[in-house]
Amino acid sequence: MTCAINYAPQLRAQGLRMTPQRNAILHVLHHSHGHLSPTQVYHLARKEFPSLTEPTVYRTLEFLAEKKFLLAAHVGNGKIVYELAENQHHHLICHQCGNTVEVDHAPLERLYRQLASSTGYKLDSSHVTFFGLCPKCQKSKL
């Protein structure tokens, strides 16, 4: 809770309001490196602001994603997770054990440009999830 990072100015710069709820949610996402599901955010942020409710979490996450403070990612199980918009990366998940590695955005740049020129779409820098078999599970399958 006693955290140096303060998003209030960035919000106000866009004419948006800072509330303790939003602060708690941003704080949680800032400190947990990686992505969190709405339910996870709810339970963690509740520790900092106990009166927080689930509908608020959902509304706030959607709101902050729309305002580009957060990125919404779609991981394996079909649930949406969120992470801070800074520090963009993707994920490669083992479909066997669930182990996850981060994938830098750089190697996707070329592909993005290629897709943009062939489709006319302007690609989001949104999260992409890849699936595979991790080295450990490859071995155990032999």
Added chain:
Amino acid sequence: MTCAINYAPQLRAQGLRMTPQRNAILHVLHHSHGHLSPTQVYHLARKEFPSLTEPTVYRTLEFLAEKKFLLAAHVGNGKIVYELAENQHHHLICHQCGNTVEVDHAPLERLYRQLASSTGYKLDSSHVTFFGLCPKCQKSKL
């Protein structure tokens, strides 16, 4: 329903059983090019086999995906959709209007090899979803 394609031999070749339920589900996915949600599959397949129930749809889709007859894809809204495993492709979705274009797998090949060598993972040829702004929505934003 009177469709030439018959998956029964392919199933039996793997020691699996063919049932009218599975047939209806495969049939629906075969004729609807593109991906369908479990609910969509349920409603469509019901027209061919009215006594079909939802739990069966979910179980069958999961089963067929595990046996590599289907691919599970994760699209925008965080729901899982399924499509026939043949004809692999990915999707690029406009986050504004939802319009979708298919992306061939070929341009991803290089990236896949690169990720495989840098992470040690053996990548699935699983479905990837990209997001962007389609040409039409780019214009309407100006």
Added chain:
DNA sequence: GTTAGTGCAAACCATTTGCAGAACG
């Protein structure tokens, strides 16, 4: 003071589970 944000409670809907009976091979 205005507008935006939140809490509450309830509804909603997709998805899952247990178990008994039916059907495939």
Added chain:
DNA sequence: CGTTCTGCAAATGGTTTGCACTAAC
């Protein structure tokens, strides 16, 4: 016939909605 698959019914759990109240600016 043995095993797998399905139907039924119910529970589950994440997500959404309406409305009145509160708080941010």
